[in-house]
Amino acid sequence: MSIKNKALPGLGGKILALLTPEPERKYLLGDHEEIYNDLHKAKNGVYAYFWFWFQVTKALMEFINNTLLKDIAMFINYLKTAIRNFRKHKGFSFINIFGLAIGMSVCLFIIKFVLFFYSFDDFHENSDRIFMVNTIRLSSSGSELRSATTSFPLVEVLRNECPGVEKAAVLAHCANSSVSFNNKTLSAEFEYADHGFFEVFKTLSKFGESSDFLKQPNRIVITEKTAEKFFGNENPMGKVMHCGELGDMTIDGVIYDIPYNSQFHEIEIFASLSTLEDNWRNDKNKPLENWRRLVNPSPHLYILLRDDDSNENVETFLSGIAEKRMNYDRATYSFNIIPAGEYVFGTDLYYNSYGLKFWHIMLVLWIISALSILMIASFNYSNMSTAKALTRMREIGIRKVMGAQRIHLLLQFVGETILLTLIALSLAIFFHYIIIDLFFRLHPVLSTIFVFEDTISIYIVFLVFALLTGIVSGFIPALYISRPRPIEILSNFSKNGVFSRSNIRRVLITAQLALSFFFIMVTIASYKHYKYADNFDLGFNIDNVINVKIKPFQYRQLRNAFSGSSYVSGISASQYIPGTTSYNNHMVKRVDSIDSLRVSYLPVDENFIDNMEMKIVAGQNYPEKISPRDQRLILINETAVKLLGFNNPGDAIGEGIVSGRRAFTIIGVVNDYTTYAYYRQMEPGIVGYRPGLLYYANIRLSGNDNQAAIEYLEKKWSELYPNTLFDYEFYSDHIERNSTITSKLSFQIGSFVTFLAIIIASLGLLGITMYNVQTKIKEIGIRKTLGASVNNIISLLSKDYLILIGISFVLITPLTIYLHDLALKSLVNKSELGIIDFGIGILVMLAVGGITILSQLIKAVHVNPADTLRYE
Amino acid sequence: MYTLTRREEQVLISVWHLKESAYLVALRKHLTDITGRLWSIGSIHKPLLILEKNGYLEAYDGEATPIRGGRSKKIYTITKKGMAALTQYKKVNDSLWADFQEVEFGK
Numbered sequence: 014m015s016i017k018n019k020a021l022p023g024l025g026g027k028i029l030a031l032l033t034p035e036p037e038r039k040y041l042l043g044d045h046e047e048i049y050n051d052l053h054k055a056k057n058g059v060y061a062y063f064w065f066w067f068q069v070t071k072a073l074m075e076f077i078n079n080t081l082l083k084d085i086a087m088f089i090n091y092l093k094t095a096i097r098n099f100r101k102h103k104g105f106s107f108i109n110i111f112g113l114a115i116g117m118s119v120c121l122f123i124i125k126f127v128l129f130f131y132s133f134d135d136f137h138e139n140s141d142r143i144f145m146v147n148t149i150r151l152s153s154s155g156s157e158l159r160s161a162t163t164s165f166p167l168v169e170v171l172r173n174e175c176p177g178v179e180k181a182a183v184l185a186h187c188a189n190s191s192v193s194f195n196n197k198t199l200s201a202e203f204e205y206a207d208h209g210f211f212e213v214f215k216t217l218s219k220f221g222e223s224s225d226f227l228k229q230p231n232r233i234v235i236t237e238k239t240a241e242k243f244f245g246n247e248n249p250m251g252k253v254m255h256c257g258e259l260g261d262m263t264i265d266g267v268i269y270d271i272p273y274n275s276q277f278h279e280i281e282i283f284a285s286l287s288t289l290e291d292n293w294r295n296d297k298n299k300p301l302e303n304w305r306r307l308v309n310p311s312p313h314l315y316i317l318l319r320d321d322d323s324n325e326n327v328e329t330f331l332s333g334i335a336e337k338r339m340n341y342d343r344a345t346y347s348f349n350i351i352p353a354g355e356y357v358f359g360t361d362l363y364y365n366s367y368g369l370k371f372w373h374i375m376l377v378l379w380i381i382s383a384l385s386i387l388m389i390a391s392f393n394y395s396n397m398s399t400a401k402a403l404t405r406m407r408e409i410g411i412r413k414v415m416g417a418q419r420i421h422l423l424l425q426f427v428g429e430t431i432l433l434t435l436i437a438l439s440l441a442i443f444f445h446y447i448i449i450d451l452f453f454r455l456h457p458v459l460s461t462i463f464v465f466e467d468t469i470s471i472y473i474v475f476l477v478f479a480l481l482t483g484i485v486s487g488f489i490p491a492l493y494i495s496r497p498r499p500i501e502i503l504s505n506f507s508k509n510g511v512f513s514r515s516n517i518r519r520v521l522i523t524a525q526l527a528l529s530f531f532f533i534m535v536t537i538a539s540y541k542h543y544k545y546a547d548n549f550d551l552g553f554n555i556d557n558v559i560n561v562k563i564k565p566f567q568y569r570q571l572r573n574a575f576s577g578s579s580y581v582s583g584i585s586a587s588q589y590i591p592g593t594t595s596y597n598n599h600m601v602k603r604v605d606s607i608d609s610l611r612v613s614y615l616p617v618d619e620n621f622i623d624n625m626e627m628k629i630v631a632g633q634n635y636p637e638k639i640s641p642r643d644q645r646l647i648l649i650n651e652t653a654v655k656l657l658g659f660n661n662p663g664d665a666i667g668e669g670i671v672s673g674r675r676a677f678t679i680i681g682v683v684n685d686y687t688t689y690a691y692y693r694q695m696e697p698g699i700v701g702y703r704p705g706l707l708y709y710a711n712i713r714l715s716g717n718d719n720q721a722a723i724e725y726l727e728k729k730w731s732e733l734y735p736n737t738l739f740d741y742e743f744y745s746d747h748i749e750r751n752s753t754i755t756s757k758l759s760f761q762i763g764s765f766v767t768f769l770a771i772i773i774a775s776l777g778l779l780g781i782t783m784y785n786v787q788t789k790i791k792e793i794g795i796r797k798t799l800g801a802s803v804n805n806i807i808s809l810l811s812k813d814y815l816i817l818i819g820i821s822f823v824l825i826t827p828l829t830i831y832l833h834d835l836a837l838k839s840l841v842n843k844s845e846l847g848i849i850d851f852g853i854g855i856l857v858m859l860a861v862g863g864i865t866i867l868s869q870l871i872k873a874v875h876v877n878p879a880d881t882l883r884y885e
Numbered sequence: 886m887y888t889l890t891r892r893e894e895q896v897l898i899s900v901w902h903l904k905e906s907a908y909l910v911a912l913r914k915h916l917t918d919i920t921g922r923l924w925s926i927g928s929i930h931k932p933l934l935i936l937e938k939n940g941y942l943e944a945y946d947g948e949a950t951p952i953r954g955g956r957s958k959k960i961y962t963i964t965k966k967g968m969a970a971l972t973q974y975k976k977v978n979d980s981l982w983a984d985f986q987e988v989e990f991g992k
Contacts, residue, residue: 020954037934043949043956044909044926050952051910068926075927 019053021046022062025069032072094408095429102401106433108780109394112773113437116390117482118444119769121475122452123383125445125465128474130371132274134354138215139317142179144324144350146171146314146331148307152344156611158598161356162311163348164304167334171316172209175330177323182206182213182315183286184277191738192282194243194254198736201239202279203256207286211268213317214277220248221266227285233262234283240267257737258564259284273464276356304338305346308598315353324350343609374836382535385528386770391486392521393777394430398490399518400784405494422495430487431480438479455761456754493517519817522781526858527821529774532767533854534829536760538846542837543760545844546753551592552650552686552695553625555744557582557714559723560590562740565707567733568618574729575712580722582715585624586707588616590744592687593751601699603657604669604676610656612649613688613696616703622648622683624713631662632681635702644702648681653697670699677701690752692840711744775865782869793873807870814866818858826851889941893932894974895920897941900961901971908947908958909933933961941967 020026026042033041045068052061099106134140146167150158172181185205192201211223211234218226219237226234233254240249249264256262262284271277293301293310300306318327331348339346358373409422453460563571568586575581588597597616602609619635621627630651635643649657649665659665662682670677677699685695714722723741730739749757786793796805830846837843889897899915900907909929916924936942947958963971 037930039956040909040959041926041930043953043958046954046956047910047950047952048913048926071925071927 019046019050019058019061021049022065025065028069029072032076091425091428092432094425095432098405098429099433102404104783105397105401105780108776109390109397109433110437110440112390112393112776113387113434113482113486114440114444115769115773116387117434117437117441117479118448119386119766120383120478120482121441121445122448123379124474124478125449125471126463127376127380128471129274129463129465130357130376132354133357134275136272136274137353140354141352142318142320142323143213143353144316144318144327145353145356146316147349147351149347149349150307150344151347152611154608158611160307161313162307163314164306164339165301165310165312166304166338167348168207168312168314170334171314171327171330175327177319177326177330178316179319180209180213180317182210182317184210184313184315185286185289186311191740192239192254192256193736194252196736197243198738199242200738200740201281203259203282203284204277204280205286205289206234206283210283210315213315216268216271219267219269220250223266223268226265227283227287230285230287230291231260231262232265232285232288234266234268235264236268236281237270239281256282256284259288262288273462276353278462305341305344316350378836382532382766385532386766386773387482389525389528389770389773389777391482392525393773393780394433394486395490396518396521396777397780397784398426398430398487399493400781402490402494409494419495419497423491426491426494427484427487430491431483434479434483434486438475441479442475451765455758458750458754489517518781522778523817523820523824525774525777526817526862527825529767529770529861530818530821530825530854530858531829532763532770533857534825534846534851536763536767537850537853538829538833538844539756539760539763541844541846541850543753543756545842546691546756549687549691549842551691551748552684553591553627555592555625555748557716557719558625558744559712559714559741560744560747561710561712561726561730563708563710565705568704568707568710570733571710571730574733575726578722578725578729580715580717580725581712583620583624583713585620585711586618587621587709587711588703588706590709590747591615592690592744592748594689599672599699601670601672604671606658610653610697612653613698615688615698615700616706617700618704618707619643619702621711622700624711627686628684630682630684632666632679634681639702641704644704645675645677646680647677647699647701648683649679650683650695650698650700651685652695653699654682656697692837692842694841712741771861775861778862778865779869782866786869786873790873794877811863811866811870814862818855818862821858822851822855889936889970889974890932892928893936896929896932897936897963897967898971898974900936900942901963901967905960907961910958936967937961940964941970 021029021042029045030038030042045065049061049065052064134143137143145161146163148160148163150160152158168181168183171178183206191198192203193199206227208227211218211226215223219240221234226232233256235249243249243254244252248267250266252264253261254264265285271280289310290301300310316327318324327350328348331350335346335348357371412422412425449465453463561571563586572584575584597614598611599614600609601612619637619639622629622634629648632648634648635646647670649670651662654662654665657665657670659668665679665682668679670679683700686698687693688696688698712726726741727739730737829851833846895916896912899912903911903915909926912933913924913926913929916929933942937944941964942961943964944959944961947960949955949957
């Protein structure tokens, strides 16, 4: 028997080895090998080979059967049970799925919304190393000014002397200009950028090398969209465009459109900074070398850090610079750096910053609202599941007998909830598209700002979110249903009252009512706020006024051309549009005083005060026959009077004011007017005659036919200035777009959210009441037999509900008041919540809840005792 | 007392029968020959494990032969408990089968 040993086929041997556990492994392998050899000898090699592989296959099947299939079989059993349960109680299942779908759809939308903000400017290469430099100026009087711009000399210093900075980029504001090519003129958003800009923000260039962009003056880089507007599909490199006041500029290159989630999204043309540097170099104020000057030029400084740890080094370097170059007795300056993408969360305290702004607190509020709605739906589910626990007792009992532990039951019920949630998810995805659509309908400008993309990762997030919702929703009822002593569930069902003595359910329902009430109050509050903002007195009259962008030299011509028309009842001009921006700030002081005051400076023409119907509180307006000499005459507003130390407006007349090296005389006092926004405290302001700074014409239309008026004006304009855009906007639209839009949107969104919350809460209430009435049919029958009237029964059934509403009122009212104050804390001018508002809230609650319950109560009350007690 | 299944019983008695060569391959051949039915590896291996687990059998390492690729055999022996079980089964069987004769069935 010295035949050479045939070893087992390697692969099969390995599989077998894996499938058999120690310590049996080697014995079994030996057995197999022995039989294999015997067969090889007795029959033949092929036979042995197939026998062996047959053994391996059997082992594999056994393994799969033992591990996988038993679990799958169990899983399918649970699945069948779950589906059976859903179908047995179709009504409740539907209510739950629908409610959860609504709740989740809002959350899905919020997820996309939040992720949009957190993705700002993250698509740039090295985005984690790109930062923005901000300047903070603390004056000796304690007022703090935060600016997104920095001093011009800082750019080169950071670029050349700071080791932590690899590259620096500057973006500076440029007056929006019209741009034309080949007789086609359009308006475009211009910004100045230095050549470092495209090195820090390596956008993909479509035509041209980004490292060559904007090295010389009079060059521009345009976006794809702009290129298409003027040149179609051609390559416009090297072509020359006429850019209004800036003159002729050559196209250095074209970049792809900047995505929505970037602070630079709205910029269409980048012009080389060196174009303007020449002008500034000749300015005798030497703005390019002035460390303390943050505006005109207004450089936004972006830096690319050398490596991840450079933050602190750069900040130390910057504080050194501030110490050395900028600090003096009147004010201390400091710098700080922020990651470029976080800019979107800046507050309106940052002057002169780019792009979309959104407050962190708003995001938090939106997230909380979405989660609250979802919570209402979750509570519905928990409520109804615990209520129906009794119907599942038989199944649970059998499972326990068959050996199920509590963990198995828990997993089963949470799994059922997850299944329900996943079904709701598919509906929710459908709903959330509707919500996105509604969101964009709120205001046309929204679709130019936001875009919500569908990516695989977003859908994975949705799935995880749904799973979490299922787990959280199902956890409590699972605990309740799987409790070790199920007999306790029985004892809960023989008590009086609509909600029996189940405390869990009472708590849940109260929570739902409280949340609904809270939402109603939020809606009422935001409505009041919106109305307040809308009707706020700005200090001047903006009805039927349009603002037209002009060049200062055009004003006189325009005035002559338009004044005669019957469409126009008044014309004036200003440098900017007051009411939405605090654009021009200067430090001024009285001649004989040391303290200076920061005031808002509004350059206007002599007609402005009359045209905008402002009131002269003291002194007089500009004379009709005005001359350039009168630029030294100014009017100040009432707040300025107080802050400059005058006792009353009359005292200010004739006094002198100094700003920098210029001296002015006060000839009059006007009423306070809104500079930045209605909610800010009135700022001290100066109105001054400056014919050279009139960039906006304020045309008050007579109001008869605004449409025709505008057409007329447009025609006149193109006669005067062919190839220039008649760029106008209604003053009220401008205000709304910048100020009141947040309150308007808040109200619309708040009411929508409340509407959803109420729907879900009502559904829940309906479900619970339906169930309770079902269980109490017998009791009602007995009571009726014993002589209870309809009223008795209704009051019996609704008494509990009223108590719970009362509790939620007591809980929510102080919370609402507190949050209202907190949210509007930074606003000086705002609306208040009164008793009437809370009263309205309660009424709505009672009405909605009442209707819901009443439907069931009526059914209950018409129960015929003969039917229900038939079997007693 | 744990009730043996028929196959476990057959495996048990075969282990006793084969004495020192009572390992899986030999048991399989023995049982296949006697019962005339092809016993699979599993149908012997599983009863062996159960019997060992319940204390009817003990095992020790046997010789390693080249035909097994150098791996050793697992030789099983009867324990006292196993012997008791066998004796009992024999007694019960004998009593049940006492005076068994083949009966011819008429036409």
